[in-house]
Amino acid sequence: MIRKKHITAGLTLGGALLFFACTSTGNKTTNTSDKADRKSTTIATPIFNGDSAYHYVDAQVAFGPRVPNTEKHAACANYLASQLKRFGAHVIVQEAPVIAFDGTTLNAKNIIGQFNPEQKKRILLFAHWDTRPFADHDPDPAKRNTPILGANDGASGVGVLLEIARQLGKTDHHLGIDIIFFDAEDYGTPDHKNMPYKEDTWCLGSQYWAKNPHTPNYRAKYGILLDMVGARDALFYKERYSMQYAPNIVEKVWNTAADIGYLRHFSYDLGGQITDDHVYVATIRNIPCIDIIQHDPMSETSFGTYWHTHDDTMENIDKNTLKAVGQTVLEVIYSEK
Numbered sequence: 001m002i003r004k005k006h007i008t009a010g011l012t013l014g015g016a017l018l019f020f021a022c023t024s025t026g027n028k029t030t031n032t033s034d035k036a037d038r039k040s041t042t043i044a045t046p047i048f049n050g051d052s053a054y055h056y057v058d059a060q061v062a063f064g065p066r067v068p069n070t071e072k073h074a075a076c077a078n079y080l081a082s083q084l085k086r087f088g089a090h091v092i093v094q095e096a097p098v099i100a101f102d103g104t105t106l107n108a109k110n111i112i113g114q115f116n117p118e119q120k121k122r123i124l125l126f127a128h129w130d131t132r133p134f135a136d137h138d139p140d141p142a143k144r145n146t147p148i149l150g151a152n153d154g155a156s157g158v159g160v161l162l163e164i165a166r167q168l169g170k171t172d173h174h175l176g177i178d179i180i181f182f183d184a185e186d187y188g189t190p191d192h193k194n195m196p197y198k199e200d201t202w203c204l205g206s207q208y209w210a211k212n213p214h215t216p217n218y219r220a221k222y223g224i225l226l227d228m229v230g231a232r233d234a235l236f237y238k239e240r241y242s243m244q245y246a247p248n249i250v251e252k253v254w255n256t257a258a259d260i261g262y263l264r265h266f267s268y269d270l271g272g273q274i275t276d277d278h279v280y281v282a283t284i285r286n287i288p289c290i291d292i293i294q295h296d297p298m299s300e301t302s303f304g305t306y307w308h309t310h311d312d313t314m315e316n317i318d319k320n321t322l323k324a325v326g327q328t329v330l331e332v333i334y335s336e337k
Contacts, residue, residue: 043174045334046167050323056083057151057159057230057317060129065147066154067133068106068184077109080129080181083162087169089113089179096208101189101201108183108205112214115168119176123333124223124287125164127157128185128205128277136192137301137308144192151314152294153307154186156230160326167330175336178220182206182277191308206277210284222249223289224332225278229325231304232318234294235264236325237271241279246288253290256331262324271295272302292325 060066063076077093084091094110111129131150138144149155161179168177188202189195200207228234242250257266278289296304306312 048326050319053163053322056162060155084113087165098204111181113179115177122176122220124220126180129181132186157226225291228294230317237295240273242290245282257328
């Protein structure tokens with residue numbers, strides 16, 4: 001298994017550049033209103049507001065680094081739970097004591113918002129809300145032991161899901177939707193220290209929840225993870241574990257993105273594989289899951305030059321990317337029969 005966020009490229013650089021050139025115009029495009037017209041027999045899909053999602057990303061970053069066992073982390077947890085409640089969700093804050101790579105007990109919190117909790121047929125949407133306690137890829141070695149703001153890596157996925165939650169609270173939906181903000185995802189073995197790698201030191205909150213779900217014997221039709229979904233001109237390849245666990249859901253999401261005009265963000269090519277929260281939800285809870293995650297073949301890390309550095313700030317967040325991801329996910333869940 002490949003370490004968290006160390007991705008194995010599915011294309012050569014030349015092949016990736018050729019693909020960008022061939023697909024940047026987006027041949028399979030219609031607009032959102034056309035898609036809604038074709039769904040006259042179902043509830044119209046709400047319009048995702050990119051400005052609103054951007055605000056929710058910024059609000060998280062304003063707390064500072066959201067590292068477990070800190071006051072800023074606790075304050076942000078209260079904010080996230082209160083927002084879900086404000087949007088009409090039934091909220092559960094799951095206390096999740098987990099052990100970090102260095103033996104530290106982390107007082108993690110998985111924040112769960114249930115829409116239509118009485119419905120048996122459910123869809124799971126999730127992201128991680130904590131931030132990396134180390135800037136282990138920062139170009140300045142003196143800054144590598146300090147936590148990052150995590151505007152893209154953490155806050156972007158949560159921001160998109162908060163806007164989806166706001167829309168769910170305004171527009172009826174016949175299915176049960178669960179939104180989970182997983183904690184302690186980014187507390188894995190640091191790369192800048194001379195330490196042996198330990199398996200399963202990432203995604204601690206999702207591992208805990210998968211073994212201790214908020215509802216006994218919890219099941220969902222499928223799950224969609226959003227991780228690093230806010231960068232300007234971000235491109236999302238088909239992640240390899242997602243293709244293993246839920247290839248039909250990958251195809252559904254990517255085809256939906258193409259149908260509503262967002263093909264420039266969703267590549268039909270195969271990317272790498274990444275140990276992310278979806279892996280544990282899929283393997284422990286046996287829920288088919290996919291990961292919508294940025295892949296940047298032009299950067300050394302595959303996630304952008306600012307990844308796990310102090311440059312992961314709001315300057316990298318783009319409302320149009322948030323809109324592309326959020327509208328696509330809304331279209332997918334509102335198309336469910």
